[in-house]
Amino acid sequence: MSKIAGLLRRTFGVVRQHVGNDHLGNKYYFIPEQKSWTGRHIRAKRMVEAANPAEHEYMEGSIPMEWEAWIRGRRKEPPSIEELMVNESQREQIKLKAMEVEEKDLALQAKEYNEGLVATPARTVAKGHAAATVFGKEEFSEEPSSTANKFQPGSWMPTSKK
Structure with a gap:
């Protein structure tokens, strides 16, 4: 039987064995050790088929810890x-x-x-970070005002910085 199964595997590709499901809907498979049709040795693999296969939808905790340990080979038997x-x-x-x-x-x-x-703990509010060069300094911000129609050349003087 194993010779026939090996021949079928080599002919039709990789055969995977369904091992189990989790409560999130993920399916877990085991691909046994085998030889390819060229005679190359392929080692055994463990894999998961995600319930939401889109990569951008994966979140931490999408695979339970016990199943992740089985996939990574930290435990021999599936949970x-x-x-x-x-x-x-x-x-x-x-x-x-x-x-x-x-x-x-x-x-x-x-x-x-x-x-x-x-x-009681001090509740201070500091702008910026202590390592920043402008920490603790007041920021001067004057709103620009338009003098488009009243502007006279030479009448503008810069504001003094404190």
Whole structure:
């Protein structure tokens, strides 16, 4: 059977095995190690067929971490649906706990400010960056005014820069 399958692969091109899908609609395939019709050795590959194939629509997180680890060869077996569900619920629990800790921290910080234990942070507004050459300098901007009909040669004097 493997000789016939190999002959078909060499004749009709690469055969890929469907491994699984994720909840986003992406499809994952495994292309086994094989020889081309010229006898050249082709190594095994793992690939994804994206649910939204346009490159400009790809966003980080379009492939779950478990599937990305399988594609990159960091894990041998593709993830199961149960594993994906458990990991997703754990991530949600971590997000909720992080929000709770942040709320407690903000409440404790406000309490310390009110009791005078900690100085309130200074809220300064600085234009530009401290490394810039014009940091902290006032910018002079005078709106240009038109003197088209009243202009007399020699009457204009430049404004003094402070």
